[in-house]
Amino acid sequence: MPDSTPTFDDILAAAARIAPHAHTTPVLHSRELDAMAGCTLLFKAEPLQRGGAFKFRGACNAVWALSDEAARRGVVTHSSGNHGAALALAAHTRGIACHVVAPDGAVATKLAAIARYGAVLHRCEANTAAREAACARLQTDTGASLVHPFTDPYVMAGQGTAVLELHNAQGPLDTVITPVGGGGLLAGSAIAMATLAPDCAVFGAEPQGADDAARSLAAGERLPDFVPDTICDGLRTPVGVPNFAVLQRHKVQVLVADDRETIAAMRLVWQCLKLVVEPSSAVALAVLLKHRERFAGQRVGLVLSGGNVDLDALPWSHT
Amino acid sequence: MPDSTPTFDDILAAAARIAPHAHTTPVLHSRELDAMAGCTLLFKAEPLQRGGAFKFRGACNAVWALSDEAARRGVVTHSSGNHGAALALAAHTRGIACHVVAPDGAVATKLAAIARYGAVLHRCEANTAAREAACARLQTDTGASLVHPFTDPYVMAGQGTAVLELHNAQGPLDTVITPVGGGGLLAGSAIAMATLAPDCAVFGAEPQGADDAARSLAAGERLPDFVPDTICDGLRTPVGVPNFAVLQRHKVQVLVADDRETIAAMRLVWQCLKLVVEPSSAVALAVLLKHRERFAGQRVGLVLSGGNVDLDALPWSHT
Incomplete structure (x- = not known):
């Protein structure tokens, strides 16, 4: 693709x-x-x-399209909403790590769902620069693949x-x-x-x-x-x-x-x-x-x- | 049966x-x-x-099991709840008349559903004797078949x-x-x-x-x-x-x-x-x-x- x-x-x-x-x-x-x-x-x-x-459809497709080698390093995203939970659940279906960067002030029930599906939550300040910096740092540190909530093909x-x-x-x-x-x-x-x-x-x-x-x-x-x-x-x-x-x-x-x-x-x-x-x-x-x-x-x-x-x-x- | x-x-x-x-x-x-x-x-x-x-299942079975001759005379029941609405809807699928005896004090939204499905509502006092009498009178007057909400086979x-x-x-x-x-x-x-x-x-x-x-x-x-x-x-x-x-x-x-x-x-x-x-x-x-x-x-x-x-x-x- x-x-x-x-x-x-x-x-x-x-x-x-x-x-x-x-x-x-x-x-x-x-x-x-x-x-x-x-x-x-x-x-x-x-x-x-x-x-x-519906978010599970896209997240699941992205997770299972990864090569085995990339999959082993996990996935990361910055969404505290349905995409974060969907990616956590999709990663769980493949048995790989999922990191979710969630801004301060995110809805508690949605964060609970993300954690329940087994993802690692990373908190950051509630602005775009902080979210992107946190995501980039996680990619560098872990080698995880970024799965963007809507621009990812x-x-x-x-x-x-x-x-x-x-x-x-x-x-x-x-x-x-x-x-x-x-x-x-x-x-x-x-x-x-x-x-x-x-x-x-x-x-x-x-x-x-x-x-x-x-x-x-x-x-x-x-x-x-x-x-x-x-x-x-x-x-x-x-x-x-x-x-x-x-x-x-x-x-x-x-x-x-x-x-x-x-x-x-x-x-x-x-x-x-x-x-x-x-x-x-x-x-x-x-x-x-x-x-x-x-x-x-x-x-x-x-x-x-x-x-x-x-x-x-x-x-x-x-x- | x-x-x-x-x-x-x-x-x-x-x-x-x-x-x-x-x-x-x-x-x-x-x-x-x-x-x-x-x-x-x-x-x-x-x-x-x-x-x-689920009430539509039983009501629909009862309505479509009637002979053509019996069906022409319609059906009657005394339920102001889901069975009344289900029988009204089932009668509608066969294009026959449905009479529903509803006691005073029945829930307005459920009565509205019964009427929306095209049944004729008959009000009566809120006791068993009044309901059964009203049903029996309707059966005599119209020849409609009684479809009891739960004892009907x-x-x-x-x-x-x-x-x-x-x-x-x-x-x-x-x-x-x-x-x-x-x-x-x-x-x-x-x-x-x-x-x-x-x-x-x-x-x-x-x-x-x-x-x-x-x-x-x-x-x-x-x-x-x-x-x-x-x-x-x-x-x-x-x-x-x-x-x-x-x-x-x-x-x-x-x-x-x-x-x-x-x-x-x-x-x-x-x-x-x-x-x-x-x-x-x-x-x-x-x-x-x-x-x-x-x-x-x-x-x-x-x-x-x-x-x-x-x-x-x-x-x-x-x-």
């Missing part, structure tokens, strides 16, 4: 590579939600993936396997919608659908308080400098450089919803699909309902990306 | 009859829960069944298809645990497992505040007179006469958990399996964790029966 961007064949290879370790997640459907949306909604239920999020290819499964189970689809933060899932999905169903539109769903992908596509250049303000803790990252290039190349569009709309959509998913999803997942349904006239009568695939949410702090009361 | 008790063949017939209408629900698994329980737990995810509960046979699927997907199992209220699911499961895997133990899980099945089995006679006091709104009914006979015949044991234990188990299911379950489902995991030494090292199948819960009134705060 080239350094930068995976191909459709890389996604097929990823699907084969992760098959012994990852779940083929079910596709859920609700006539009630269809009636509200005015179209047919097919939800890929990634909260039921190992680790509770093996990660991107792995994330593309979710819509591959969705297409194989429920295709043809008129539209696919996934959340977009760093853009690993959205770029992988765009690459997959461009070959599987070139006429299928691919949309990203982004919180208004971190809408850099939407603004960047409109401006024709990447605009990574912003201060995120959204409940969607998995989507506060600016879209990555190779990810943005993929979105441009494949004419991906990005739609935006505010947190109030996302929380309402999250509640609908819990109620109608009986699936625990986090806000970063629900934004996909939120943009669909907000722009329902664009999707009237279509078959729409949505990737519900993860379900790692704090049950003691449910946001219904903010709606 | 005889009037009273279905056979294993009736369960196979039910599986074939409902196949075009019901979902084959997934089986979920969590290494974290396995570690807590000290055994392998395989969860049949009936909240993902149509209507959000077609209902019992339909409920048995959940563990049939679980066994086929994940067997062999050492133990199967299902919740028990009226006993349709538990009796159907006992009949199914007696043929599929005679050495597999079958347990019922019952809330302490409605533990008539446990007390009845201990006494050797049905003890239906009690005032239920439990958060498990689906399990407040005394076990039915034919259901009790099946439990005795197949040496089913019933274990009990209190509501505090059930709420803690419900929270674990939401967190580890990402599945929205109602308290009446979670009691199965609650009794397993309470009596974990009995199941050490086993492969245990649990039926998570439904997920129709009021998201505005989550009970964590009572734990």
Whole structure:
């Protein structure tokens, strides 16, 4: 695989590579939600993936693509969220070391999950320079391979396997919608659908308080400098450089919803699909309902990306 | 089928009859829960069944077993809970009328679901005599067939298809645990497992505040007179006469958990399996964790029966 961007064949290879370790997640459907949306909604239920999020797909692909020699030196990343936990779990499936650099102030339950999967936690100050320095030091000291949460091509290819499964189970689809933060899932999905169903539109769903992908596509250049303000803790990252290039190349569009709309959509998913999803997942349904006239009568695939949410702090009361 | 008790063949017939209408629900698994329980737990995810509960299986079997002539006159039941909604939905799949007698004071969201599936609601006073009188009057007036929520043999046979699927997907199992209220699911499961895997133990899980099945089995006679006091709104009914006979015949044991234990188990299911379950489902995991030494090292199948819960009134705060 080239350094930068995976191909459709890389996604097929990823699907084969992760098959012994990852779940083929079910596709859920609700006539009630269809009636509200005015179209047919097919939800890929990634909260039921190992680790509770699609992130395991990419991490698992990256871990198992390593040579035996590289694998022996372990992997390292700087994510205190679902990618950190997914990489820890993926490393565990291969029996190799995993180092996770977590900034001060990271969510305690997510750190606990990372530790439970057997990774070594390294704390650092909560800024990009400190995180990158800590990661670089660990790479030097241990020889571990960096697995970036969304720019790594093996990660991107792995994330593309979710819509591959969705297409194989429920295709043809008129539209696919996934959340977009760093853009690993959205770029992988765009690459997959461009070959599987070139006429299928691919949309990203982004919180208004971190809408850099939407603004960047409109401006024709990447605009990574912003201060995120959204409940969607998995989507506060600016879209990555190779990810943005993929979105441009494949004419991906990005739609935006505010947190109030996302929380309402999250509640609908819990109620109608009986699936625990986090806000970063629900934004996909939120943009669909907000722009329902664009999707009237279509078959729409949505990737519900993860379900790692704090049950003691449910946001219904903010709606 | 005889009037009273279905056979294993009736369960196979039910599986074939409902196949075009019901979902084959997934089986979920969590290494974290396995570690807590000290055994392998395989969860049949009936909240993902149509209507959000296993009840659709039995209702669908009863509706589609009717002759065309009987079907034309519709069906009637007296359940304001998941069975009422399931029968409404099942009647809808056959395009026939459904009457549901609902006592004053029934939960508004469940009544709304029954109405949404197209059934005619008939209100009555909240006592057994009033419900039965209203049902009998509707049968006389319309010729509709009564579909009892748990003593109807077609209902019992339909409920048995959940563990049939679980066994086929994940067997062999050492133990199967299902919740028990009226006993349709538990009796159907006992009949199914007696043929599929005679050495597999079958347990019922019952809330302490409605533990008539446990007390009845201990006494050797049905003890239906009690005032239920439990958060498990689906399990407040005394076990039915034919259901009790099946439990005795197949040496089913019933274990009990209190509501505090059930709420803690419900929270674990939401967190580890990402599945929205109602308290009446979670009691199965609650009794397993309470009596974990009995199941050490086993492969245990649990039926998570439904997920129709009021998201505005989550009970964590009572734990």
